[in-house]
Amino acid sequence: xxxxxxxxxxxxxxxxxxxxxxxxxxxxxxxxxxxxxxxxxxxxxxxxxxxxxxxxxxxxxxxxxxxxxxxxxxxxxxxxxxxxxxxxxxxxxxxxxxxxxxxxxxxxxxxxxxxxxxxxxxxxxxxxxxxxxxxxxxxxxxxxxxxxxxxxxxxxxxxxxxxxxxxxxxxxxxxxxxxxxxxxxxxxxxxxxxxxxxxxxxxxxxxxxxxxxxxxxxxxxxxxxxxx
Amino acid sequence: xxxxxxxxxxxxxxxxxxxxxxxxxxxxxxxxxxxxxxxxxxxxxxxxxxxxxxxxxxxxxxxxxxxxxxxxxxxxxxxxxxxxxxxxxxxxxxxxxxxxxxxxxxxxxxxxxxxxxxxxxxxxxxxxxxxxxxxxxxxxxxxxxxxxxxxxxxxxxxxxxxxxxxxxxxxxxxxxxxxxxxxxxxxxxxxxxxxxxxxxxxxxxxxxxxxxxxxxxxxxxxxxxxxxxxxxxxxxxxxxxxxxxxxxxxxxxxxxxxxxxxxxxxxxxxxxxxxxxxxxxxxxxxxxxxxxxxxxxxxxxxxxxxxxxxxxxxxxxxxxxxxxxxxxxxxxxxxxxxxxxxxxxxxxxxxxxx
Numbered sequence: 001x002x003x004x005x006x007x008x009x010x011x012x013x014x015x016x017x018x019x020x021x022x023x024x025x026x027x028x029x030x031x032x033x034x035x036x037x038x039x040x041x042x043x044x045x046x047x048x049x050x051x052x053x054x055x056x057x058x059x060x061x062x063x064x065x066x067x068x069x070x071x072x073x074x075x076x077x078x079x080x081x082x083x084x085x086x087x088x089x090x091x092x093x094x095x096x097x098x099x100x101x102x103x104x105x106x107x108x109x110x111x112x113x114x115x116x117x118x119x120x121x122x123x124x125x126x127x128x129x130x131x132x133x134x135x136x137x138x139x140x141x142x143x144x145x146x147x148x149x150x151x152x153x154x155x156x157x158x159x160x161x162x163x164x165x166x167x168x169x170x171x172x173x174x175x176x177x178x179x180x181x182x183x184x185x186x187x188x189x190x191x192x193x194x195x196x197x198x199x200x201x202x203x204x205x206x207x208x209x210x211x212x213x214x215x216x217x218x219x220x221x222x223x224x225x226x227x228x
Numbered sequence: 229x230x231x232x233x234x235x236x237x238x239x240x241x242x243x244x245x246x247x248x249x250x251x252x253x254x255x256x257x258x259x260x261x262x263x264x265x266x267x268x269x270x271x272x273x274x275x276x277x278x279x280x281x282x283x284x285x286x287x288x289x290x291x292x293x294x295x296x297x298x299x300x301x302x303x304x305x306x307x308x309x310x311x312x313x314x315x316x317x318x319x320x321x322x323x324x325x326x327x328x329x330x331x332x333x334x335x336x337x338x339x340x341x342x343x344x345x346x347x348x349x350x351x352x353x354x355x356x357x358x359x360x361x362x363x364x365x366x367x368x369x370x371x372x373x374x375x376x377x378x379x380x381x382x383x384x385x386x387x388x389x390x391x392x393x394x395x396x397x398x399x400x401x402x403x404x405x406x407x408x409x410x411x412x413x414x415x416x417x418x419x420x421x422x423x424x425x426x427x428x429x430x431x432x433x434x435x436x437x438x439x440x441x442x443x444x445x446x447x448x449x450x451x452x453x454x455x456x457x458x459x460x461x462x463x464x465x466x467x468x469x470x471x472x473x474x475x476x477x478x479x480x481x482x483x484x485x486x487x488x489x490x491x492x493x494x495x496x497x498x499x500x501x502x503x504x505x506x507x508x509x510x511x512x513x514x515x516x517x518x519x520x521x522x523x524x525x526x527x528x529x530x531x532x533x534x535x536x537x538x539x540x541x542x543x544x545x546x547x548x549x550x551x552x553x554x555x556x557x558x559x560x561x562x563x564x565x566x567x568x569x570x571x572x573x574x575x576x577x578x579x580x581x582x
Binding site for chain 2: 127129130132133134135136137138139140143147150151
């Protein structure tokens with residue numbers, strides 16, 4: 001028990017003194033997860049709009065698949081992207097394995113279904129009358145689609161934030177594709193996992209607190225957008 | 229303007245049909261909309277009014293028939309181009325998020341245009357929303373939304389304005405304000421309503437719709453000469469009698485109704501209906517020596533007080549006729565329920581409907 005309390009005290013000390021390694025890991029984590037969220041959103045939101053704006057056979061099926069993939073195990077995505085970017089894989093020549101870029105790719109793929117699915121729900125929440133209004137006012141089909149996204153912007157934002165929350169808190173993809181290389185691909189979750197097994201509780205606890213704080217901020221933002 | 233332009237139909241519908249599953253909403257709709265006129269499409273709820281407007285705005289494709297826009301089949305035109313020359317105000321007036329100005333600039337925006345501030349101001353003034361530029365659209369009342377919807381349309385300078393029940397959910401003050409704006413528009417206006425009085429007030433011409441167009445004409449024509457029993461009932465015509473008509477040697481028609489014969493100066497044969505306006509019927513104690521061909525004996529079965537006019541129900545044979553009398557003459561004559569009276573009306577007051 002004393003050990004844990006001592007760990008907490010030292011952790012707060014690390015945070016208060018802006019420990020360089022702590023700052024380094026935190027900033028890298030934010031950079032990687034934000035990048036993967038932006039990448040996923042750039043694909044997911046237009047994809048959701050495309051699915052939403054037309055009726056076609058198999059639409060229900062696609063939506064079922066997307067929803068199933070919400071809870072795909074992170075290690076499975078890690079394995080899949082590992083096979084893609086490992087030296088002998090189809091993207092092997094880009095040397096992405098054990099780099100931040102590889103992690104960003106993996107996390108993007110991981111959260112893509114989540115962001116797509118929730119964006120789709122967000123767009124479906126826009127009243128059909130508004131599409132007719134836009135169309136009637138002379139909008140092209142593309143302009144109608146953009147208007148629908150604009151009308152659902154808060155709910156779409158919430159979907160993106162949800163994706164960020166999953167990206168920053170996952171460990172499977174980060175460790176399999178990043179390799180937890182100190183000063184290069186080490187992020188909060190992989191650092192906690194390693195430092196805890198090494199018995200270095202103070203850094204783990206400090207990183208844990210930071211992760212919780214980030215989660216708190218993300219959720220506050222999420223609530224803010226969901227209330228709009 | 230050349231004469232042929234004036235005669236031109238802006239929109240011409242022929243044989244339009246539309247079903248949703250098994251539900252037939254429109255069937256063989258034929259309608260010509262003249263340039264510059266205000267046309268009221270009137271019909272009961274569920275008659276297909278909204279669907280018809282949506283078809284005209286090319287938001288919905290009909291299952292059958294064709295649409296001509298300025299004489300050209302819209303199948304040969306780009307829907308977007310046609311739609312950009314029209315504007316529609318929707319029944320439940322959806323509004324975009326944001327400010328009033330933002331909403332008004334949407335139409336010009338998608339056309340790649342950017343009207344200046346004074347144009348926005350002008351159109352807001354036109355609909356009576358001056359000073360609303362930066363109001364949030366979601367804070368507007370129902371009436372204000374309707375007017376915003378109209379402003380959104382008018383900024384694009386459409387040739388045709390389509391209004392779907394544009395005043396149905398408004399309080400009387402907002403309604404008359406909106407009606408003022410509508411009657412001030414100098415473009416072709418097509419509006420739907422289930423409110424006859426409004427139709428009569430605003431329209432140059434009325435089309436009665438109940439899945440198909442039952443009658444078109446001036447408001448006066450529709451009210452005084454309904455073309456069918458449905459129209460007659462819908463416009464609230466009283467004294468609709470049905471019977472078998474034949475033409476007499478004098479060239480007038482005689483209709484055998486339930487227990488009575490009615491003369492009409494309009495020619496008709498076979499099964500018909502006829503209407504007589506309650507104000508065209510006079511009441512007396514005795515049979516009089518008058519030019520009226522129709523003189524019938526009957527019994528007053530009810531007297532209703534509707535303000536200065538009294539409404540009598542007079543039973544003649546198997547038919548009951550409604551007659552209007554002033555309170556004074558009713559009082560002077562001493563007519564009460566149960567009185568046995570004579571009623572008379574001219575043959576020319578009997579309008580035959582099919």
